[in-house]
Amino acid sequence: MEMTLKRRETMHRLCGKGLEIFHAKGYYNTSLDDILNELSLSKGAFYHHFKSKEDYFINIVQNLIVQKVYALLIEPLNTNENPLPVIIESLENALDPGKKNEMAYGFMLNDFLTEFNKRNEEISGQLKEILNVWEVNLVSLLKKGKLDGYIARHVDCEGVATYVIASYLGMRSLLMDSSNKQLRYQYIQQLKQYFNSIAAHNVAA
Amino acid sequence: MEMTLKRRETMHRLCGKGLEIFHAKGYYNTSLDDILNELSLSKGAFYHHFKSKEDYFINIVQNLIVQKVYALLIEPLNTNENPLPVIIESLENALDPGKKNEMAYGFMLNDFLTEFNKRNEEISGQLKEILNVWEVNLVSLLKKGKLDGYIARHVDCEGVATYVIASYLGMRSLLMDSSNKQLRYQYIQQLKQYFNSIAAHNVAA
DNA sequence: AAACCAACCGACTTACAAGTCGGTTTAAGG
DNA sequence: CCTTAAACCGACTTGTAAGTCGGTTGGTTT
Structure with missing residues (x-):
């Protein structure tokens, strides 16, 4: 013991x-x-x-990466508020290297996904599964947001989730060197712009 | 000779x-x-x-990748039309594996950028330079579009370019396996939604 | 204290891939 | 035909990193 x-x-x-x-x-x-x-x-x-370097990394994925992604990107989605600001805040948080996020975990997913793609089926499968869970949670939050009147009725929730994930992952390729404040700011601003266009606008209110 | x-x-x-x-x-x-x-x-x-594997790959970047990116993503931006549909068309084209684009060149940039990042300064520098040229051209087209009344005056052209590039690069991580028609369609649809929100709407017309 | 075993050590084996080098082929020019 | 040099060959060297294995240490149990 x-x-x-x-x-x-x-x-x-x-x-x-x-x-x-x-x-x-x-x-x-x-x-x-x-x-x-x-x-x-x-x-x-x-x-x-x-038992091997691969086994070792799988341990890391399961014990550390999964936890971090859940804490930063998935658990915050468990809310009854307006989904759009919640999603923005979670992404802003995940891209911010500081306090709760000292290692810039937001950057890991895209890096490792690309590195293992076509080189290690096992590991890349597990990483994709993490993305998948994220997507499912995003979609379900967005759908709830639609029912609650926060999001316009015509919106394709799956499409929005895909687009959010793609832009988030892609930021990594742009933020490679130095945690560029400028780029991060631009990204969040445009995300807000985009979200504004899918929000329900209660003209009557 | x-x-x-x-x-x-x-x-x-x-x-x-x-x-x-x-x-x-x-x-x-x-x-x-x-x-x-x-x-x-x-x-x-x-x-x-x-003279080396690195020298070899640099040749490939300069002679093939640069050409492809220019042909698919940069040259189409040389236009006087409404920038937004032009940009969408170029991205749609670049992500489409077929006819002019048999090797899915749209996928290369993010893959190689990630692979060489922190492993080979020389090569990753050259790849970033390609991104940079793309960004500059996007920004200048967007600014012209604003002058021409296609894009709303409040729009941050640099921010839009960043966002477009990020989402495009990020699609690669989602489209890894199989050229998934569904994801590509969702991406283009949401891009249109976003662009619609930054377009100038001539309510008077 | 003797026996036991998980934790740990580090030299060694194995595999693979970049780069070298002396030799061979091929084709153009005299 | 003969010379010359670019193009090409492939066995060899070198370096690196994963994985092995016989042995040592230190704490626990009886």
Whole structure:
């Protein structure tokens, strides 16, 4: 039992540092030794806990990336308010490297999706599944928003979700270097513009 | 002189097949032998024409990718018509794998940008430069469109360009598998919705 | 204290891919 | 025909990184 704790602690350290370095340098561009040296651990320790580099990264996805995406992008959608400002706020938050989001997790999804696409079916499948959950939650929030009179009746909720996700993922390619405040601001402004065009406008009110 | 022709032809074959395979499997996931076997050429032949794999890919970027992006995304912007439908048409075209666009070139930019980001400064710099040229042309077309009364006066042209580019690049992460007609349609529809919100509406007319 | 075992060590094996190099082919010019 | 050099060949070198394995350490149990 005490041993299990030691095991968990080492695995946790490995996953945390792994995500940090994989995110900074890319999965295929990072060797296990890069990570192990940082933690003063050996190959032997690593393979005692994980059966392969792939198994290791899957652990990272399941334990860290999934959690972060849920916390930043999915749980905030569980609301009864007007969906549009809620969605904007969640995206703004996810793209903002600071406080609750020190590692710029908003950037990870597109990076890893592209890196594993066509190179590792297993991992890219899991990442796509995360996107899928996000999309489902966006769509259902938007549909509720339509029923509640926040969103115009003619709007295609699936289409909106697709468009929001695409633009969010794409920002990564533009924000590569430096957390460019200007670009982030432009993005949020245009998103607001777009959302304004699908909002229900109660002319009567 | 005749020799130069032979040289050019071989280099051209190498670049064409290289782009095809790099695009399909990723640059770092493709070995030179993968390409050379396809063309029944040897290492010796390769290094007779290119000084390294990197030099080779830079050739591909300059000779093939730049040309394609210009043809599909930049040259169409050289117009005096209403910018908004022109931009939509160019994007629709670029995402459509068929006829003039057999290799789905629209997908390349985001893939390669992500792959080379933080792994190869030289190449990622050149790719970003392509994006930059695209952005400049988009902005200048949008500004002209504003002067010509097609676009509302309050619109931030730089912001629109950023948003358009982000959403276009992001579509790649969603369209990974199979050229999904449904997603492409949704994307174009929402883009139209968004553009409608920034168009000048001549209520008087 | 002896035995046991999870955690850890690090040199070694294996695999793969970039780049090298001495030699061979081919075709144009004399 | 003979020379010359560009184009091409392919075995070899080199470097890197994943994964292996026999051995060591340190805490726990009896």
